[in-house]
Amino acid sequence: MSERATLSQAYRQGLAEEMRTDPRILVYGTDLFERGGHWGQVRGLGSEFGRDRVRNAPISEAAMVAAGVGAAMNGLRPVVDLNFIDFAFGAMDEIINQAAKIRFMWGAPMPLVIRGTNGVAGGGAQHNNSFESWFAHTPGLLVAMPSTPADTKGLIKSALRGEDPVIFLMHKLLAGLRGEIGGAEDLVPFGRGTVRRPGRDITVATYGVTVPRSIAAAGQLASEGVEAEVIDLRTIAPLDLELVEESVRRTRHLVVVTESQRHGGIGAEIAAALSESLYDVLDGPVLRVGAPSVPAPHSAPLLARATPSADDIARSLRAATAARVS
Amino acid sequence: MSLTAGPDAEAASLQPIDLSGVDAEQAASWYRSMALIREFETTAEPLVMQGRIPGGMHSAVGQEATAVGVVGALAATDIVTGTHRSHHITLAKGLAPDLIMAELFGKATGPLGGRGGHMHLADLSKGHFGSNGIVGAGLGIALGAALAASVTKTGQVAVGFIGDGAANIGRVWEFVNLASIWTLPLVIVCENNLYAVETPFAQVTGGGDIAGRASGFGLPAFKVDGRDVAAVYRIAAAAVARARGGEGPTFIEALTYRHGGHDVGDRETYRTKDEVERWRAESDPVLRLRRSIADAALLRPAALEGIDAEVAAQVAAAVEFAESSPYPDPATVLDNVTGIDMKIRGNL
DSSP states (O other): OOOEEEHHHHHHHHHHHHHHHOTTEEEEETTOTTTOOTTSTTTTHHHHHOTTTEEEOOSOHHHHHHHHHHHHHTTOEEEEEEEEGGGGGGGHIIIIIIIHHHHHHHOOOOOOEEEEEESOOSSOGGGOOOOHHHHHTSTTOEEEOOOSHHHHHHHHHHHHHSSSOEEEEEEGGGTTOEEEOOOTTOOOOTTOOEEEEOOSSEEEEEOTTHHHHHHHHHHHHHTTTOOEEEEEOSEEESOOHHHHHHHHHHHOOEEEEEEEESTTSHHHHHHHHHHHHSTTTOSSOOEEEEEOSSOOOSSHHHHHHTSOOHHHHHHHHHHHHHTOOO | OOOSOOSHHHHHTOOOOOOTTOOHHHHHHHHHHHHHHHHHHHHHHHHHHTTSSTTOOOOOTTOHHHHHHHHTTSOTTSEEEOOSSOHHHHHHTTOOHHHHHHHHHTOTTSTTTTSSOGGGOOBGGGTBOOOOSSTTHHHHHHHHHHHHHHHHTOOOOEEEEEEGGGGGOHHHHHHHHHHHHTTOSEEEEEEEOSEETTEEHHHHOGGGOHHHHHHTTSSOEEEEETTOHHHHHHHHHHHHHHHHTTOOOEEEEEEOOOSSOSSTTOOOTTSOHHHHHHHHHHHOHHHHHHHHHHHTTSSOHHHHHHHHHHHHHHHHHHHHHHHHSOOOOGGGTTTTSSSSOOOOTTOO
16 A cells, blocks of 8 residues: 545545446446546546446436446446435435345345445535435445545445445545555455554444544543544444454443434444443443434534534543443 | 137127237237236236235236237347236246246245245346336336446347336436436336226326326337237337337337226225226227137137137146245245345344
């Protein structure tokens, strides 16, 4: 790893490399061919691959995803780029009732990638959803939530070589994040998390935009003498619970951090799973940090109050370690 | 099943169909396919009522000609998708009646091993890309199959069947528009059987003209007598040739009528017995073909009766096969949800 790129560039490079070696891959969505997508995520691919494989689509999310499902059944590997994942709601039947179930019902692989930019960044309630738990709750779907350029490239490459429908979520606030990326064969497998920051006292399990926030929170705790281990799950379907358990066996404390709503989300699943498997090891309750159950507001002070911050995470880490029985 | 036309007075009202240019082999093939569908559906219906087939069923009796006419215009490698009411399309596409029956029963010997059932029949190896429990959704899959055919230049044509109910689903027009602007090899067949579940077509369809709506998307759109297999075949063949020639999609509204209710057991309080009887007497698609074959002397009465006996035996054997087949092993329920291990905890 030596080349540096933004998250958007890393995605583009991963996709382009796979398109060069696999003629079955095509990508379509609104404003793709000339503009390269709303985050520049496919910029330049139009001129390289032509209009058959990089297509501008009308604002017809149901048709885009439906066409992806049928094309995947008939031998292609489509990438449907919805720009904002918020627009997936216009294609929920195609995602949930078609793409996710076809392998189970009809025995056919469904190599379909649905890419969207997700998460909270400003602009009001309808373009700032964090509904990854919906997708992770659906049997048949894989959900990727990379937090680094290297993982973005490695995960999109795995998605494009797999057989399953993948919801590929790239956070708005991470689009310009710069970092090292891997080469053409540096794939990141689904279902394998990684330790971003080692620590002996408490484990933080998180993914996506709250990875850097959790690392910042761990920095705050370090100055107070508490070393937090930050795990980046990278995909939430599948979910690498083994890595979390391996860490918690050492730290005996766990805080689960999501940007999405705490209530009923994937963080609750992680907390419940660890309570079941490591009840005797834990020195206190598993705590969760997540958004309150409210749509994202427009006004900055309201939004800040409703979005989990590094300070919120640090507060929870203090509460969890204060509950330590030792 | 009785395929005689009943009392003479009723038979007299049966509208003939134009079989000019149709040879005996073609006529026999159409009749065999349509009689098989009729026999399959009328045999399965009581099995649903008796609880031997679980999960209900939407019978395609009355709509045999649309499936046989359209699929008859396709090559084996072409693709079809269907609606919740798709036994006719499935049989026409060449799936064996014994396997379909086993799937309806939920048996391991069904083409999907009991994972699909009546509303989700499919066999991708035969170009059957699924009947679909969601109104309008099958057309979207056909659209995608056509996209793949176009990009990879396989020469395939995809046909998406929908019903009149789907004409009021917004996404259906997204599909039609995308097929039009991308010039995809797609044929859209709307079986307008006049009822969306229990709601009359005219009550809920602004403008009252589905083909007219479609033509606004810049593709040829036609209405055809959907109970005349020869007419359906001719227009489908033209649409398929156009699609295969790279000229893009065609929309066909096939005007038809379902003889039974929405599903088996429907009490049909929303239409009169007289209305149903009038449609049956005037344009039962199986009887019309049978009568017209006889009138044109394309097949001898004994040949037609022979076909009747063949399909009756075939469907009887299908029921026996389904009844005697084993259920799938419950331990396999979690198989093949995804290609990779999802590491789900607490799964059985």
